[in-house]
Amino acid sequence: MKKTYKYYLLNIVTTCVVALFFSCKDNFKEVQKMGISENEPIGIAENINLIHTDSGKVKAILLSPKMLNYQNRDFPFFEFPNGITLDIFDDQNKKNVVVADYAINYSETKLIDLQGNVKITTSTNDTLYAEQLFYDQATEWLFTNKPVKFVKQGDVYFGNGFDSNSKFSNAQVLELTGTMTLDE
Template structure:
């Protein structure tokens, strides 16, 4: 009789334990919804130094304090806290320097959108300032449709509808341009 009561007690205890487990299971609806959402993959990097080469030649060196790489349909790399790029000639001399407070590299398009206080300086000291600038790496071209300002040691030019320049920033064109140009003295007499 003792054995029979012991078995009943064990069965009752097991039943109560299982019932207690099921009764205590409760899911917060918000937690369940969060589990079903797809998480965006983001890679983070700090104190970034990256080198760009084309046809086996080093073309640029990029430095940035923070880099975020988003792994979605449109793969992109974001530099949210400034970026600095030195562009090199074939003889590895710096041709120009670029600075921006914010940059986005569109990996599939091989283009960079630079924003917020964009500055490009070439070896001659020509300085471009604009709020937005595209850099097309395939075409080795800078361009914008936003106002662009170029300053040279003794001249200044403003392009109210943007500009276009080669990657070396040696040849550039301003759209709807105005500015001051220093003209050499002329030996022609003024009537």
């Protein structure tokens, strides 16, 4: 009888250990996320002065009072809640300036959403004013369907939308609502 009892006890213990062993899974990433709420950024940077260079030449300078890093989300992004100023330099070192009250950069889609008093000034003093403007980094394309004001060589165009490449060589005000010419 003692042998049978030990045999059953050994089988039960073995079964439990095997069940526990196979029920364990690798949940290291879940454990890492436990201390971080998905609603909170994983990083905060203040007083940003980021200089991007390529082959020793300055290509862009990004200034912002605050950046929030939400790379921990399923759809990761960087948020600039207090706005940005971005100086972009071309191959001839001519500067274009982008200013916005708020910006968000979606990492996976490479789409930048600029909002609030958006102003882009080119090296030739062409200036675009909009309340919202999108920039597709993959195609280097600017667009919006919101009201815009575009100043080009003394002419002012008003419309409900804008399309252009990043060089403004084919800038188009959509749904033109008015134009005027400024006196020199």
